[in-house]
Amino acid sequence: MPAVSFQNISKTYATPKGELQALRSVSFDIEQGEFFGLLGPNGAGKTTLISVLAGLAKATGGTARVHGHDVQTDYQAARRALGVVPQELVFDPFFTVREALRFQSGYFGIQKNGAWIDELLHSLGLTDKASANMRQLSGGMKRRVLVALALVHKPQVIVLDEPTAGVDVELRQTLWQFVSQLNKQGSTVLLTTHYLEEAEALCGRLALLNRGEVVALDRTSQLLKRAASNILRFKTDDVLPAELAAQARITGRVVQLPANDALAVERILAQVREAGASADDIEIRKADLEDVFLELIQGSNAAQSAKTAQGAAA
Numbered sequence: 001m002p003a004v005s006f007q008n009i010s011k012t013y014a015t016p017k018g019e020l021q022a023l024r025s026v027s028f029d030i031e032q033g034e035f036f037g038l039l040g041p042n043g044a045g046k047t048t049l050i051s052v053l054a055g056l057a058k059a060t061g062g063t064a065r066v067h068g069h070d071v072q073t074d075y076q077a078a079r080r081a082l083g084v085v086p087q088e089l090v091f092d093p094f095f096t097v098r099e100a101l102r103f104q105s106g107y108f109g110i111q112k113n114g115a116w117i118d119e120l121l122h123s124l125g126l127t128d129k130a131s132a133n134m135r136q137l138s139g140g141m142k143r144r145v146l147v148a149l150a151l152v153h154k155p156q157v158i159v160l161d162e163p164t165a166g167v168d169v170e171l172r173q174t175l176w177q178f179v180s181q182l183n184k185q186g187s188t189v190l191l192t193t194h195y196l197e198e199a200e201a202l203c204g205r206l207a208l209l210n211r212g213e214v215v216a217l218d219r220t221s222q223l224l225k226r227a228a229s230n231i232l233r234f235k236t237d238d239v240l241p242a243e244l245a246a247q248a249r250i251t252g253r254v255v256q257l258p259a260n261d262a263l264a265v266e267r268i269l270a271q272v273r274e275a276g277a278s279a280d281d282i283e284i285r286k287a288d289l290e291d292v293f294l295e296l297i298q299g300s301n302a303a304q305s306a307k308t309a310q311g312a313a314a
């Protein structure tokens with residue numbers, strides 16, 4: 001039985017501007033014990049999919065299951081198997097950290113949870129904040145508490161929606177150590193993040209969501225093989241020839257272009273020279289997940305635009 005199963009999930013929001021289709025027939029399974037990454041640009045539908053799983057949003061179509069429990073018809077069992085760290089910082093300002101954790105344990109019907117609460121506080125570096133009021137905590141501390149709250153009932157499936165947004169390097173490391181340890185002990189992890197380095201390092205498989213559709217799903221190592229294997233990087237103050245600019249990733253002065261072999265490198269540099277432009281600090285590096293990600297998103301956007309244009313012409 002998969003840990004998580006999405007079958008043809010669609011979700012439409014009614015907005016003042018009309019209907020917005022946030023998810024379009026999303027289907028995939030996450031096996032028990034996997035460390036799975038859900039990636040995608042802002043607005044792709046990641047949080048919506050997680051909200052459907054957590055029973056916080058009702059899918060317009062399709063079914064979602066946690067350890068075989070339908071999130072609609074078998075909500076309590078599904079919710080119990082799930083620990084969700086939400087993207088938004090939501091908390092009750094009147095509780096202390098320990099009270100909040102006790103209250104959450106009570107919600108799941110767990111009476112004597114002190115030992116596990118202490119362990120959570122310790123592992124997340126919160127021990128000296130246990131008696132602090134939630135509203136006295138910094139943003140990063142609140143996020144740690146959200147992680148502890150999600151884990152208080154020892155869920156089989158841990159869902160983390162952007163857990164490291166706005167979090168310092170130290171906590172990121174503590175958090176990943178802790179979550180990896182739980183994963184090694186058998187917990188399934190579903191993670192969304194915009195830090196692609198984290199996804200590359202942690203996740204065995206990745207799904208890429210774009211405009212509500214799964215556009216790629218594969219083992220991380222396989223996805224990495226898909227894009228150009230080498231990237232030529234240089235700096236310039238000049239305008240690039242249009243043909244190069246169209247393929248390039250440009251950040252300020254830094255230009256990055258796929259270039260798999262020496263010939264491709266020579267060709268690009270010749271084009272730059274012929275255009276009367278300069279190229280400084282030239283280097284060649286291995287392609288990473290960000291390169292793959294951008295290539296796939298660009299491809300998917302182009303395909304969708306072509307489909308829309310075709311539809312308009314028909």
Ligand SMILES: Nc1ncnc2c1ncn2[C@@H]1O[C@H](COP(=O)(O)OP(=O)(O)OP(=O)(O)O)[C@@H](O)[C@H]1O
Nearest residue numbers: 013015020022040041042043044045046047048049
């Ligand atoms: N409650 C809502 N009402 C109307 N539209 C919504 C609602 N929640 C989300 N949306 C829209 O649905 C789409 C998907 O949003 P979602 O929050 O799932 O994206 P996301 O992939 O989590 O993005 P991010 O990386 O920014 O967190 C967006 O276009 C968003 O504006």
Ligand SMILES: [Mg+2]
Nearest residue numbers: 046047048087
């Ligand atoms: Mg989101």
